[in-house]
Amino acid sequence: MDLVAKMSEVPNFGKKVVSISGREILLVNVKGTIYAVENECPHQGSPMTAAVVKDGYISCPRHGYRFSLTDGRCDDHPECVLATFPVLLNGDDISVELG
Ligand code: FES
Numbered sequence: 343m344d345l346v347a348k349m350s351e352v353p354n355f356g357k358k359v360v361s362i363s364g365r366e367i368l369l370v371n372v373k374g375t376i377y378a379v380e381n382e383c384p385h386q387g388s389p390m391t392a393a394v395v396k397d398g399y400i401s402c403p404r405h406g407y408r409f410s411l412t413d414g415r416c417d418d419h420p421e422c423v424l425a426t427f428p429v430l431l432n433g434d435d436i437s438v439e440l441g
Pocket residue numbers: 383384385386387388402403404405406407
């Protein structure tokens with residue numbers, strides 16, 4: 343587990359990009375639950391920083407592919423899976439396991 347950010351740095355319904363071992367990871371806060379996904383769309387590599395987050399899904403800003411925040415699956419395009427990572431919250435500390 344890598345300590346990557348403080349809870350106070352990721353506003354509710356907001357995002358923050360962190361770098362772990364040279365990989366860009368996007369943290370997403372949905373009502374106090376933090377999700378960690380790769381900041382690169384598996385379709386054509388667009389950054390996910392401007393993605394819309396809604397109902398447990400994150401939608402790529404480029405062509406709108408919609409990925410589950412929990413397992414990264416895309417129902418309409420099952421060949422594309424967004425990498426997701428386990429998150430541990432400890433007080434104000436956010437840690438992510440790259441695996
Ligand atoms: S690059 Fe993300 S949907 Fe095409």
